[in-house]
Amino acid sequence: MGSQFKRVAGAVTAPRGFRAAGVAAGLKPSGAADLALIVSDCEAVGAGVFTSNQVKAACVTYNQGILAQGQPVRAILCNAGQANACTGEEGERNNAQLALWVGERLGIPAQQVLTASTGVIGRQLEMAKIEAALPRLIDSLSPTGGESAARAILTTDLVTKSTALEAEIDGYTVRLGGIAKGSGMIHPNLATMLAFLTCDAAVDPPLWQQILKEAVDLSFNQITVDGDTSTNDMVLALANGQSGIPTLQAGTRAAQALAEMVVQVCIHLAKAIARDGEGATKLLQIRVQGAPDDRSARQIARVIAGSPLVKAAVFGNDPNWGRVAAAAGRAGIPFDSRRLEVRLGDFLLLQGGMPLAFDRQAASEYLKRGDPVTFTVDLHQGSGQGVAWGCDLSYDYVRINAEYTT
Structure with missing residues (x-):
């Protein structure tokens, strides 16, 4: 499996029609990049797999609600610094406000913006810092910004985790990219890990969700660092159709080829998380x-x-x-x-x-x-x-x- 795929540069901006960026908003004491944005130039089909923990961060329940509606999505905003978990109604309002701010600045409905957070549990988001950084973040969006976004989602990670593949499917060149973070609090059924995938294929929405879920079961749900499952874990995937390929349907060879691509990207990112486990040497x-x-x-x-x-x-x-x-x-x-x-x-x-x-x-x-x-x-x-x-x-x-x- 995977021999027909070619590895390419660009991470989540390798597929057509995606831009990304990462900036330092001051959420991390180190001053490192801590705010990332991934944007599709057109409406995309969204899919997601989320933590099995009963204690869920505001971004998790928010995204679950958005994706359950089956509406198209355009963007993913991720902050690294505060997990915004166990933060009550204020945390939920803050999370919704982030989507509203990004939507207003991109000229899209807030319901087309997914959110992700990682960091210390029980701390409210530093909203003033995020709001101040958003114009700079959006101005920095670039079709080569995948690695910048990959750096901005890290916490205790020592290295960035990213990959992208290209394949010929039914005569069309299709690309799939991904970035992830995770180093500790890692255990099957997701962990303190985030992963974002982008693809320029057109995919039937239920099929896209099925493909992602099956790939997660073979990859992220097969890694463990310390036996702890976090409150914020999620894998989000956007497919925007910009490759021009007709919408893929379940049961076709083309759909199987795309499913294999997703598995390969997820396994690559999952192994990178396990290799970078906190304190790990092998x-x-x-x-x-x-x-x-x-x-x-x-x-x-x-x-x-x-x-x-x-x-x-x-x-x-x-x-x-x-x-x-x-x-x-x-x-x-x-x-x-x-x-x-x-x-x-x-x-x-x-x-x-x-x-x-x-x-x-x-x-x-x-x-x-x-x-x-x-x-x-x-x-x-x-x-x-x-x-x-x-x-x-x-x-x-x-x-x-x-x-x-x-």
């Missing part, structure tokens, strides 16, 4: 095969990737396969442990439920060098397979989160 990849079905395989992979003991062993370069086997066994999926097989890279550690002799020093060296470090677990009980991504658990993770608000 990316952890868990492959599960031989499961009763794909869903079971993905569940086992997620549990192993999220095990603090597995993550700590990986940080310490300890090829402790027992922790992997134990995590697989508590994932809630029945299997016969006497058929269990575990590999670390090319090292076969456990077969038929029995330990094998292996070069422990060489396996430890693999853990030091691996990017990603890959454990493969085979249940030998079916054809189901799945992958999850995580990172090691280092001393720095505790330090970063112990000092986060102080």
Whole structure:
């Protein structure tokens, strides 16, 4: 999958008809860029997947309401500094005001503006700073501004996360771009992560939502850093039709090709989030095969990737396969442990439920060098397979989160 796709520059501005920008509004004490805007030059079909947390930020419930109406959208405004979660009615009013301000300045209805926030929970948005920065932000909009927007949505991230693909679909050149942020409070069912996708294909709205949801299940919902799911998580996707391709319909090869593109972009961004986990020194990849079905395989992979003991062993370069086997066994999926097989890279550690002799020093060296470090677990009980991504658990993770608000 994905061999027919070409990677291109531009992130969310790689597709036709999109502009983006990022500026510093003074929301971050560091003075770094903290306000981003993505705009489609024409009306676009919107789709979204949101946090499963019962405590939801104002931007989450607002966007859910907008997208439920099935109306076209044009813009996404994101601030990084205050999460605007647990901020009551004032937080909801402030969020709606942001959409109104952007709509007025772009000359579009406020209902066509989606919002996103990330940062510390329980703090009201610094509205005066955002309002003052909006003219500069809108003046900075550019068809090459994708990377600028990618920088402006970061919080504890160490690196930006962006990608874009191009493909020929039914004789039309279609592009899909994406940016994301996320480093801590990351766990399946979304986490403290935001991702924004843009596409210049024309897509039937229910199909676009279905494509996004299925891609998220294979990517962002298969990563974990620390087992915490945030209040602000969302993946938003806009498709504006500027490639000229006729509207894609469910069940066609063209729709399948676009769905594969979305999966590839989401997996790329998801792995980048896991690799940049707070305090992380390496990316952890868990492959599960031989499961009763794909869903079971993905569940086992997620549990192993999220095990603090597995993550700590990986940080310490300890090829402790027992922790992997134990995590697989508590994932809630029945299997016969006497058929269990575990590999670390090319090292076969456990077969038929029995330990094998292996070069422990060489396996430890693999853990030091691996990017990603890959454990493969085979249940030998079916054809189901799945992958999850995580990172090691280092001393720095505790330090970063112990000092986060102080």
